[in-house]
Amino acid sequence: MLMFTFVTKNSSSRHASRLLTCGGPCTVSIMSVFMDLNLIQNQTEDRSGLKSLIETAAHLGFSTVAVNYVFEPTTKKKQNIPSPTPINELIDQLPIVQGRSRPIRVLNRLTIVMSDSSHYRPTAAEYRRFDLLAVYPTTEKLFHAACMTYDVDIICISVTEKLPFFFKRAPVNGAIERGVAFEVSYSAAIRDATMRRYTIANAIALVDTCKGKNVIVSSAAEKRLELRGPHDAANLSLLFGLSDADAKEAVSSTCRSVVLHAERRKSAGGIIHTTKTSPEETPPTPDDRDAPAAKRAKPLETE
Amino acid sequence: MVRIKSRHLLCEINVTDRNCLLLLDDRAVLAAVKDTVLRMHGDYGAARCSIGFSVKYLNAHTGIVFLRFPKNCYKLLWSALPFITSIESRGHKISCFFNCLHVGGTIRTCQKFLIRYNTQQLHRMLPKCKNEEEKQEIRQAILNCSLLRGKKEAFEEASESEEDEEE
Numbered sequence: 391m392l393m394f395t396f397v398t399k400n401s402s403s404r405h406a407s408r409l410l411t412c413g414g415p416c417t418v419s420i421m422s423v424f425m426d427l428n429l430i431q432n433q434t435e436d437r438s439g440l441k442s443l444i445e446t447a448a449h450l451g452f453s454t455v456a457v458n459y460v461f462e463p464t465t466k467k468k469q470n471i472p473s474p475t476p477i478n479e480l481i482d483q484l485p486i487v488q489g490r491s492r493p494i495r496v497l498n499r500l501t502i503v504m505s506d507s508s509h510y511r512p513t514a515a516e517y518r519r520f521d522l523l524a525v526y527p528t529t530e531k532l533f534h535a536a537c538m539t540y541d542v543d544i545i546c547i548s549v550t551e552k553l554p555f556f557f558k559r560a561p562v563n564g565a566i567e568r569g570v571a572f573e574v575s576y577s578a579a580i581r582d583a584t585m586r587r588y589t590i591a592n593a594i595a596l597v598d599t600c601k602g603k604n605v606i607v608s609s610a611a612e613k614r615l616e617l618r619g620p621h622d623a624a625n626l627s628l629l630f631g632l633s634d635a636d637a638k639e640a641v642s643s644t645c646r647s648v649v650l651h652a653e654r655r656k657s658a659g660g661i662i663h664t665t666k667t668s669p670e671e672t673p674p675t676p677d678d679r680d681a682p683a684a685k686r687a688k689p690l691e692t693e
Numbered sequence: 694m695v696r697i698k699s700r701h702l703l704c705e706i707n708v709t710d711r712n713c714l715l716l717l718d719d720r721a722v723l724a725a726v727k728d729t730v731l732r733m734h735g736d737y738g739a740a741r742c743s744i745g746f747s748v749k750y751l752n753a754h755t756g757i758v759f760l761r762f763p764k765n766c767y768k769l770l771w772s773a774l775p776f777i778t779s780i781e782s783r784g785h786k787i788s789c790f791f792n793c794l795h796v797g798g799t800i801r802t803c804q805k806f807l808i809r810y811n812t813q814q815l816h817r818m819l820p821k822c823k824n825e826e827e828k829q830e831i832r833q834a835i836l837n838c839s840l841l842r843g844k845k846e847a848f849e850e851a852s853e854s855e856e857d858e859e860e
């Protein structure tokens with residue numbers, strides 16, 4: 391269980407990281423920064439749309455976002471898996487996150503919409519170009535396989551249609567044990583009233599089965615007006631049946647463990663893991679200099 | 694005697710075009726929130742927000758709004774806020790979204806938070822300036838609000854003056 395050993399770099403930054411306990415295999419997890427792991431890359435629109443999305447996410451206080459490329463294979467003809475556009479081509483300068491003094495981190499994510507088991511190829515070289523890998527199973531058999539065997543990070547839950555199958559305890563527990571997270575996205579619920587019913591019903595069915603563990607809440611926003619702030623998203627997920635602590639983790643520390651899981655998947659099961667360290671990337675005390683606004687001025691730390 | 698407790702939500706209204714914000718008034722915001730609560734939670738929610746819910750403060754220049762909710766059901770009513778997509782005001786439909794910045798027990802803590810938040814916004818704005826005049830203006834604004842902090846003056850005025858500079 392290498393991915394559950396969270397190490398904080400500077401334990402002196404008390405305001406930035408609050409301790410909170412959660413049940414399960416990870417006894418103590420760090421309340422980390424907010425993440426939104428699903429921003430839809432709109433193919434028809436030019437890149438200014440994505441740019442304004444990322445800027446809005448930084449303004450709202452998300453420290454990490456993932457640009458989602460949806461790949462829907464059909465049986466008729468062979469399609470190419472989209473290749474991610476490097477983020478420095480999209481935006482020349484990444485915006486600074488609200489309340490922190492560092493630029494926003496942008497990841498690339500691939501979502502495979504699966505209706506047949508041949509759609510997921512475990513050893514495809516195209517998958518290696520993405521930071522995160524997600525599947526969207528549409529049948530019960532594929533859901534079972536995705537939970538138990540597929541080497542992915544996120545399993546998406548349908549939010550736009552009636553639940554195509556019932557969630558069973560066995561595959562869901564298997565996925566939790568392997569560290570695979572389930573994703574509920576809320577922007578369909580904002581757009582339309584019937585979608586809202588499907589989203590809430592499916593999310594409650596999932597949360598009942600997994601008891602609130604390993605659930606992440608993401609936006610799936612295409613326009614900047616569909617994004618919501620991290621506190622709003624956490625409070626919104628109370629409607630999905632999550633408890634207070636689980637709702638907060640759904641936008642922060644579960645997302646962090648998903649990102650760590652993705653790194654472990656890419657680096658030979660986490661046995662060997664190298665990190666690139668360069669002096670300009672790790673400033674000495676990055677969090678303390680520009681802490682989030684509080685109602686009272688915090689005294690400066692003297693060390 | 695136990696007093697009635699409430700929660701104050703400090704929200705920021707985000708729009709694409711900042712000029713639309715000037716069309717807002719507190720009655721429009723109140724109507725939008727009540728309408729959304731009715732849509733999301735039905736008659737129960739509407740009844741819950743009929744007593745003890747009010748819009749305490751609205752700044753149309755910056756889009757800052759203080760909402761007051763009863764303490765025992767503020768989470769229920771807050772969960773309806775993300776579903777607001779537009780506000781109907783003076784015949785115009787302003788598409789926007791609410792971003793909750795702070796939840797406080799009193800207005801005073803919200804004001805304190807807002808002052809710090811707006812100061813931070815000024816600091817963030819400084820590197821983005823294009824010409825020297827804007828830069829000088831923002832420097833002056835930061836200086837003004839850092840001088841004010843030492844005195845225990847009415848917070849209302851302090852926050853107002855900062856926000857005007859930000860515009």
